[in-house]
Amino acid sequence: MRTRRLGGSGLEVSELCLGTMTFGEADEGSFMHGVGADEATSFEIMDAAFAAGVNFFDTADVYGQDGLSERVVGRWMASRGARDRLVLATKFRFRMHDGPNGTGASRRHIVRACEASLRRLGTDRIDLYQIHMQDLDVPEEETLRALDDLVRAGKVVYLGCSNYAAYRLVESLWTSDKRHLERFVSLQAQYSLLVRDLEREHVPLCTRHGLGILPWSPLAGGFLSGKYTRGEKPAEGSRLASPRWQRTLTEHGNERGWATIDALVQVAAEVGSTPTAVALAWLLTRPAVSSVVFGARTLAQLEGNLAARDVTLTDEQQRRLSDAAAFEPGYPYDFCRRVQGRW
Numbered sequence: 001m002r003t004r005r006l007g008g009s010g011l012e013v014s015e016l017c018l019g020t021m022t023f024g025e026a027d028e029g030s031f032m033h034g035v036g037a038d039e040a041t042s043f044e045i046m047d048a049a050f051a052a053g054v055n056f057f058d059t060a061d062v063y064g065q066d067g068l069s070e071r072v073v074g075r076w077m078a079s080r081g082a083r084d085r086l087v088l089a090t091k092f093r094f095r096m097h098d099g100p101n102g103t104g105a106s107r108r109h110i111v112r113a114c115e116a117s118l119r120r121l122g123t124d125r126i127d128l129y130q131i132h133m134q135d136l137d138v139p140e141e142e143t144l145r146a147l148d149d150l151v152r153a154g155k156v157v158y159l160g161c162s163n164y165a166a167y168r169l170v171e172s173l174w175t176s177d178k179r180h181l182e183r184f185v186s187l188q189a190q191y192s193l194l195v196r197d198l199e200r201e202h203v204p205l206c207t208r209h210g211l212g213i214l215p216w217s218p219l220a221g222g223f224l225s226g227k228y229t230r231g232e233k234p235a236e237g238s239r240l241a242s243p244r245w246q247r248t249l250t251e252h253g254n255e256r257g258w259a260t261i262d263a264l265v266q267v268a269a270e271v272g273s274t275p276t277a278v279a280l281a282w283l284l285t286r287p288a289v290s291s292v293v294f295g296a297r298t299l300a301q302l303e304g305n306l307a308a309r310d311v312t313l314t315d316e317q318q319r320r321l322s323d324a325a326a327f328e329p330g331y332p333y334d335f336c337r338r339v340q341g342r343w
């Protein structure tokens with residue numbers, strides 16, 4: 001497994017990162033209910049990923065009821081003695097209990113959230129602590145100061161953000177710079193052949209300012225594996241068959257989505273691989289991407305996803321995939337592209 005630096009930081013991470021959102025048998029209240037993996041399967045997946053050289057695991061306090069995913073990862077790390085060889089990433093920001101201060105990016109919530117994650121993970125430090133989404137109700141400086149304190153206290157090693165608007169992320173980097181506070185080294189965001197909004201602002205931003213992009217839902221929730229077909233009902237048990245995830249299927253099951261699947265199937269045949277591995281490999285060719293945060297609910301899916309490390313795409317194949325999944329950049333990006341260098 002190849003490794004890459006996480007953005008401009010010195011941290012080395014495997015170019016595939018194991019997402020653990022599906023780990024643990026989530027109860028009915030959880031958004032992962034019915035589409036997750038029980039603890040024994042989760043352990044098998046972590047064993048196999050770790051053995052294959054995946055040194056980077058991503059979780060969040062909000063995955064599964066009461067931090068279920070963090071608890072499963074914590075128990076696995078303890079039983080395997082794996083903590084020191086693992087780059088452990090988690091997140092805070094969403095609601096963990098009722099009432100005021102049960103959610104958000106205030107100093108109050110951050111301090112509590114970090115302590116709770118450390119307890120569930122059974123560790124004394126988090127390697128990459130990520131804010132799960134910007135919080136426009138809290139001054140960014142308060143958030144950054146609280147996070148900076150955690151770094152200085154040795155509870156957190158690096159800071160990352162997730163789901164930030166580009167303007168807010170630049171403001172955040174500017175605040176860190178002005179106030180001499182730790183800054184974000186990574187941006188975790190939705191990015192796949194079918195969801196390419198990041199290419200408007202965030203990709204140039206991260207390239208310019210040295211943040212590593214960590215794409216989430218790189219298979220568009222499983223759609224890009226090619227297991228869904230035009231005009232056919234999704235197979236029972238798959239994520240996009242679940243009523244909760246119907247919107248994702250509707251969003252992707254259009255002409256552009258099916259044309260992208262066709263291109264993936266064609267390129268996969270050319271390189272002797274699968275649509276899944278090619279979809280992940282395409283992301284690894286994108287600028288500023290440090291590691292792709294993929295999901296696997298079974299051991300077979302894990303093996304299928306790890307195959308991405310063996311795929312090399314030519315420039316022409318990358319272009320064909322990008323063209324099949326072309327999207328409208330919209331104003332002002334299309335205007336600037338047309339006019340740049342001409343006027």
Ligand SMILES: NC(=O)c1ccc[n+]([C@@H]2O[C@H](COP(=O)([O-])OP(=O)(O)OC[C@H]3O[C@@H](n4cnc5c(N)ncnc54)[C@H](OP(=O)(O)O)[C@@H]3O)[C@@H](O)[C@H]2O)c1
Nearest residue numbers: 019020021216217218219220221222225238239295301304
């Ligand atoms: N920061 C954020 O806001 C955010 C949001 C979402 C996710 N994430 C992170 O990103 C990680 C990955 O997200 P994701 O689970 O949505 O990613 P994904 O890789 O797009 O989807 C994973 C799902 O696709 C299906 N799948 C995976 N591999 C497959 C294969 N080889 N063949 C067929 N189907 C396959 C499985 O679902 P089924 O078997 O059930 O169909 C699996 O649960 C999460 O674990 C989490 O760490 C972060």
